[in-house]
Amino acid sequence: xxxxxxxxxxxxxxxxxxxxxxxxxxxxxxxxxxxxxxxxxxxxxxxxxxxxxxxxxxxxxxxxxxxxxxxxxxxxxxxxxxxxxxxxxxxxxxxxxxxxxxxxxxxxxxxxxxxxxxxxxxxxxxxxxxxxxxxxxxxxxxxxxxxxxxxxxxxxxxxxxxxxxxxxxxxxxxxxxxxxxxxxxxxxxxxxxxxxxxxxxxxxxxxxxxxxxxxxxxxxxxxxxxxxxxxxxxxxxxxxxxxxxxxxxxxxxxxxxxxxxxxxxxxxxxxxxxxxxxxxxxxxxxxxxxxxxxxxxxxxxxxxxxxxxxxxxxxxxxxxxxxxxx
Amino acid sequence: xxxxxxxxxxxxxxxxxxxxxxxxxxxxxxxxxxxxxxxxxxxxxxxxxxxxxxxxxxxxxxxxxxxxxxxxxxxxxxxxxxxxxxxxxxxxxxxxxxxxxxxxxxxxxxxxxxxxxxxxxxxxxxxxxxxxxxxxxxxxxxxxxxxxxxxxxxxxxxxxxxxxxxxxxxxxxxxxxxxxxxxxxxxxxxxxxxxxxxxxxxxxxxxxxxxxxxxxxxxxxxxxxxxxxxxxxxxxxxxxxxxxxxxxxxxxxxxxxxxxxxxxxxxxxxxxxxxxxxxxxxxxxxxxxxxxxxxxxxxxxxxxxxxxxxxxxxxxxxxxxxxxxxxxxxxxxxxxxxxxxxxxxxxxxxxxxxxxxxxxxxxxxxxxxxxxxxxxxxxxxxxxxxxxxxxxxxxxxxxxxxxxxxxxxxxxxxxxxxxxxxxx
Numbered sequence: 042x043x044x045x046x047x048x049x050x051x052x053x054x055x056x057x058x059x060x061x062x063x064x065x066x067x068x069x070x071x072x073x074x075x076x077x078x079x080x081x082x083x084x085x086x087x088x089x090x091x092x093x094x095x096x097x098x099x100x101x102x103x104x105x106x107x108x109x110x111x112x113x114x115x116x117x118x119x120x121x122x123x124x125x126x127x128x129x130x131x132x133x134x135x136x137x138x139x140x141x142x143x144x145x146x147x148x149x150x151x152x153x154x155x156x157x158x159x160x161x162x163x164x165x166x167x168x169x170x171x172x173x174x175x176x177x178x179x180x181x182x183x184x185x186x187x188x189x190x191x192x193x194x195x196x197x198x199x200x201x202x203x204x205x206x207x208x209x210x211x212x213x214x215x216x217x218x219x220x221x222x223x224x225x226x227x228x229x230x231x232x233x234x235x236x237x238x239x240x241x242x243x244x245x246x247x248x249x250x251x252x253x254x255x256x257x258x259x260x261x262x263x264x265x266x267x268x269x270x271x272x273x274x275x276x277x278x279x280x281x282x283x284x285x286x287x288x289x290x291x292x293x294x295x296x297x298x299x300x301x302x303x304x305x306x307x308x309x310x311x312x313x314x315x316x317x318x319x320x321x322x323x324x325x326x327x328x329x330x331x332x333x334x335x336x337x338x339x340x341x342x343x344x345x346x347x348x349x350x351x352x353x354x355x356x357x358x359x360x361x362x363x364x365x366x367x
Numbered sequence: 368x369x370x371x372x373x374x375x376x377x378x379x380x381x382x383x384x385x386x387x388x389x390x391x392x393x394x395x396x397x398x399x400x401x402x403x404x405x406x407x408x409x410x411x412x413x414x415x416x417x418x419x420x421x422x423x424x425x426x427x428x429x430x431x432x433x434x435x436x437x438x439x440x441x442x443x444x445x446x447x448x449x450x451x452x453x454x455x456x457x458x459x460x461x462x463x464x465x466x467x468x469x470x471x472x473x474x475x476x477x478x479x480x481x482x483x484x485x486x487x488x489x490x491x492x493x494x495x496x497x498x499x500x501x502x503x504x505x506x507x508x509x510x511x512x513x514x515x516x517x518x519x520x521x522x523x524x525x526x527x528x529x530x531x532x533x534x535x536x537x538x539x540x541x542x543x544x545x546x547x548x549x550x551x552x553x554x555x556x557x558x559x560x561x562x563x564x565x566x567x568x569x570x571x572x573x574x575x576x577x578x579x580x581x582x583x584x585x586x587x588x589x590x591x592x593x594x595x596x597x598x599x600x601x602x603x604x605x606x607x608x609x610x611x612x613x614x615x616x617x618x619x620x621x622x623x624x625x626x627x628x629x630x631x632x633x634x635x636x637x638x639x640x641x642x643x644x645x646x647x648x649x650x651x652x653x654x655x656x657x658x659x660x661x662x663x664x665x666x667x668x669x670x671x672x673x674x675x676x677x678x679x680x681x682x683x684x685x686x687x688x689x690x691x692x693x694x695x696x697x698x699x700x701x702x703x704x705x706x707x708x709x710x711x712x713x714x715x716x717x718x719x720x721x722x723x724x725x726x727x728x729x730x731x732x733x734x735x736x737x738x739x740x741x742x743x744x745x746x747x748x749x750x751x752x753x754x755x756x757x758x759x760x761x762x763x764x765x766x767x768x769x770x771x772x773x774x775x776x777x778x779x780x781x782x783x784x785x786x787x788x789x790x791x
Contacts (some may be wrong), residue, residue: 108449109474109751187621188785194622196631219769225576305617305765307757317774329445332755332791333471334454 047327095346101339108333121340131341133316134324135348140221141300141320142293144229145236153237157244159269171245174238186231186302193217193227193303200227218305224318231299236292240285247278283360290353294345297322321345405435406509406684409522410450412463412671413441415643416514417701425691432684437700441465441619442753448676452478458676460685464511465671469502470749472674476504480675483509486688490693497746498710502672511672512693515707517574517638518741519668521550521661522645524652526631531560536733540659547576547603548661557633564614568634569604569768571618575636576600578666580749584757584785585750591789593782596747597760601751601781604655604764605774615768629684636661639737642706646727665744670710707764708737715742752789 105117125131159169176184192199194217201214209215217223233328251274259269275282300318310327312319319327320340329338375576410418415438437459439447445468450457452475464472472479486509487509491499494513503513520693523533534540544550554565566572577583580596592626607613614631616623626632637645638657645656661777673689691697698709699719706725715738716722723734750756763781766772772780 108453109471111477113473191621194623197625197629200639216769219771220764305620305622306758306761309762311758311762314762314769328791330449333449334791 052084056297084186098339098342101336102343104332104336106336108177108199108335117336122335122344125340126343130316130319131321131344134312134319137221137225137312137316138294138296138320138322139144140298141225141232141318142230142290144225145232146286146289146293148229149233149236150234150240150289152284152318153240153273153285154244154282156237156241156269157248158266158274160241160245161248171242174241176238177235178239180235182235182298183302184300185235189227189231189234189299190303192215218303218313219319224303224313228299228303228318231303232293232296236289240289241283243281244278247281248274251277260358279360281358287353290356291349294349294352295322296320297326301326321348385478404431405433406431406681407435408461408681408688409435409437409459410461410463410766411437411444411459412748413439413474413703414640414758415647416463416524416671417513417704417707419698420704421692421700425688427469429687432688436687448472451678452676455677458678460675460681461677461689462674462676463514463671463694464502464674466501466517466667466669466747466749467754469511469672470751470753473502473504473508474509474512474751476506476510477675478509479510480677480679480682480686481508481510482512482675482686482689485683485690486514487686487690493711493713494748495710495712495741498670501749502674511674512689513710514671514673514693514698514701515640516531516710516741517640517669518547518665518708518737518739519636519638520577520736520740521634521659522632522637522641522656522728524636524655525657526655527561527563527630527742528557531557533557533635535657537657537659538654540657544659546570547662548692551607551610551612554607554634555610558610558612563630564632565612565747566607566634567614567616567623567626568618569608569613569615571636572607572720573600573604573761573764574668574757575661576603576663578668579663581746583749584760585717585748585789587731587748589750591750591752591756591785593785597781597785598778601760601764601778605767605777608764608767609774613768615765617765627652629738636668638670638735639706639708640669642725642733643726653727654729657729658725658733658736661740665740665742667741667746672692672706702734702769706733708741710741712742714738750789752791753790755788756785 055107102121103117103119105113105115107113113172121159156174160167160174195201195214198214198217200217201210204215217225242308255273255277256269259273262273297320300312300320300323301310303318304310304312310319310323310331312323322345325338325341325345328334330342379592391585412418418436422436426432426434445464448458448462448464449471470550472549473543492514495516498511498513498516502513503509521540528535528540533556534543557563557565577596577600580599582592584591584594584597586592608615614626616626616631627645635641635645673692675685675689679685692712695709695711695714695717698711698714699717701707702709702714702720703723709715709720715734720734721732722740723732724730725733760781763772763777764785766780767774767777
C-alpha cells in the first residue's frame with residue numbers, strides 16, 4: 042500500500058457499509074469457528090493417541106487379561122491394583138526409577154544452567170559452541186546407549202580404563218551392572234549426556250531476553266557473577282526452568298531405553314541380574330510382554346501415570362518457590 | 368522416543384507398545400496383487416535359516432508366488448508376532464517360532480491355522496515324537512511343523528587347546544570329558560596353563576546340563592520341581608564358577624561376541640544352530656574350531672517350527688510352502704548351508720547328511736556328530752512358564768558371577784526366583 046495514494050471515497054456511499062449477508066457469515070465463520078478448526082487436529086490426534094489409550098488402559102487394568110491363559114478373561118475389579126501394593130518388584134522398580142531420576146535430573150539441570158550462563162557471555166565461535174552442545178540431543182538414543190553400554194563394559198570398557206589410569210580397579214575392574222550405585226550412575230550419565238545441551242539451549246534463549254542493564258546495575262552494586270546467576274538470572278528465567286523441570290520429571294520417570302539397552306541381557310527386561318536398574322517402564326514391559334499379563338501391566342501403567350502427575354505437580358510447586366514467587 | 372512426544376499421555380503400556388513396536392517390522396507384505404493371481408507370502412524368522420536359495424527355487428517353480436523373507440532379531444520377532452496376534456492383524460503369513468516360545472504360542476492355538484486340518488497328520492510319523500508333540504496344544508491342535516532340533520555337542524578352539532598343552536583332535540578331546548566333572552577339571556588345567564578362562568559363562572553350562580535331564584523345570588503336570596534336573600544343572604554351573612574357569616559373559620550379547628574375537632574362552636556348548644553363529648561372529652577363526660562330544664550324553668537345546676497365523680489371507684498358499692520346506696530335499700539343503708539339524712530322524716541316516724563335513728570346523732563331520740546326539744537325547748516336557756523361569760534362574764547364576772551372591776547361598780535364591788517366575 043502506498044501512502045501517497047489517497048483517493049476520496051465515492052460519494053453517496055457510507056464509509057462503513059454493512060457487508061453483504063454472505064460475506065457477513067464468512068466473517069463470522071472466520072472469527073468464531075476457524076480458530077477451533079485450526080487447533081482441532083491437535084485435539085483429534087490427542088484423543089486418538091493420548092486419551093483413548095489412557096481410557097483403554099484403565100479398562101484393561103480392571104480386567105484379567107493373560108495371553109498365556111486366553112480363557113481367563115473377565116473383570117478383575119481392583120485386584121491388579123491391590124497386587125501392586127505388595128509386589129516387591131514394583132517397589133524395587135519405583136526405588137530405582139527415583140534413584141536414577143534424582144541422579145540424572147538434578148545434575149542435568151544444574152550443569153545446563155551453568156553452561157547456558159557461560160554461553161551467554163561473549164565467546165569466540167558462539168554458534169559453534171551452541172550447536173556443539175546440542176549434538177548429543179540429535180544422536181539417536183539407541184545408538185548413543187549402545188556406545189555407552191560398551192563404555193561401561195566390565196572387560197575392555199573405556200570407563201574402567203580411565204579409572205585404571207588413576208589407579209582404581211586395576212585388579213578387579215568395576216562390573217558396572219552388578220551393583221545398584223554403579224548401574225544408576227552409568228544410566229544417569231547417559232541421560233545427562235543427552236539432555237544437558239537441550240536444556241542449556243532453552244535456558245540460553247531465556248537468558249538472552251533479560252535486559253543487560255539489570256546486570257549492569259547489580260554489578261555497580263557489587264554483585265559477582267555467581268550472585269548474579271542465582272539472584273537475577275534464575276528468577277528471571279523461572280518459567281523456562283519450570284518447563285524443563287516438569288519435562289525432565291516426565292521423561293525421567295518414564296525412563297526405558299537406557300536401562301533396557303544397558304542390560305547385558307535385554308531380552309529378559311529384568312534390569313540387571315537382580316533388578317538393580319529395572320525402571321517402572323521396564324517392569325511394565327516385562328510384565329506385559331514377558332510374563333504375558335496385560336491386565337497387571339496396564340494397572341502398573343496407570344499407577345505410573347498417577348505417580349508422574351503427583352511428582353510433576355510437586356516439582357512445579359517447588360520450582361515456583363525457588364524462583365522467588367512468594 | 369523424542370521429548371516432543373513425552374507427554375503424560377504416552378505413559379505405560381502405550382509407550383511400551385510404541386517402543387518395542389518399532390523393532391523388527393517392515394512393510395506388510397502386499398496382498399493387493401492377490402487379485403491378479405499373484406500371491407505374496409511374508410515369512411518372519413531370525414538369523415539365517417538358509418532360505419535364500421530355497422526362495423529362488425520355489426519362486427521359479429511357482430511363478431504366481433512371491434516370497435518375502437523378513438529376518439529380524441530373535442526376541443523381537445517373537446514379540447512382534449505376539450503383538451500382531453493380540454492386535455488381530457499384521458502378522459506375517461508364516462512365522463518361525465523357537466522352542467523358547469513354542470509353549471507360549473501353543474496355548475494360543477486358536478490364533479494359528481490347525482495344520483492337521485490342512486493334512487499335516489501324514490507327517491506325524493516322520494518327525495521325532497517329542498518334536499511333533501511340543502507344538503501341539505492341549506486339545507490336539509497342531510500349530511507348527513518342525514524345522515530343526517538343537518542336538519548338543521561341544522565346540523572348542525584347537526589353537527587355544529594346543530597352546531595349553533591339551534590334545535586337539537576330536538576323539539582325544541571327547542575322551543577328556545565323559546562327565547561334567549572331568550570337563551571342569553580339564554578347564555582348570557587349561558586356566559592354569561594359560562591364565563585364561565575356559566568357558567564363556569555359567570549359564571551356558573546350566574542350559575545344556577538341564578537339557579540332558581529327563582525332567583526340566585516343570586513336570587508334565589505343570590508343577591515346578593527344582594530339586595531334580597535344575598538342581599543338577601545349577602550345581603554344575605556353580606562348580607565351574609567356583610573353579611574359576613568361566614569368563615562370565617552373557618550369551619548373545621556384544622561382550623560375548625567380543626569374547627569370541629578376543630579368545631576369552633576356548634570351549635562352548637554348541638547345539639547345531641550355534642555353528643552358524645560362530646561362523647558369522649568370528650569368520651577369521653576358520654579352521655581354528657572343532658567339535659567334540661558333549662559331557663553327559665545327548666540333549667536338546669532350541670530348534671524351531673514353522674507356524675501359520677490364522678489371520679493371514681493366503682493360508683493355503685502358506686501351507687503349501689511350509690509343506691515344501693519340510694521335505695527332505697529342502698531340509699538337507701538348509702543343513703548344508705547353515706548347519707541346522709533336521710528334526711526328521713530318517714534324515715539322520717541319509718548319506719547326504721552323514722557324509723557332510725564342515726570346512727569351518729576343521730572339516731568336522733557335523734552330520735554324524737549331531738545326528739548321533741539327536742537320536743540319543745531325552746525329550747523334556749517344557750512347562751508354560753519355562754521361558755520366564757529359565758531367565759530367573761539364569762539371573763541368579765549371573766549374580767553369582769558378578770560377585771553379588773555367594774555360591775553356597777545361590778541355590779536358595781534360585782528356588783525363590785523360580786518360584787516367583789512360576790507365579791508371575
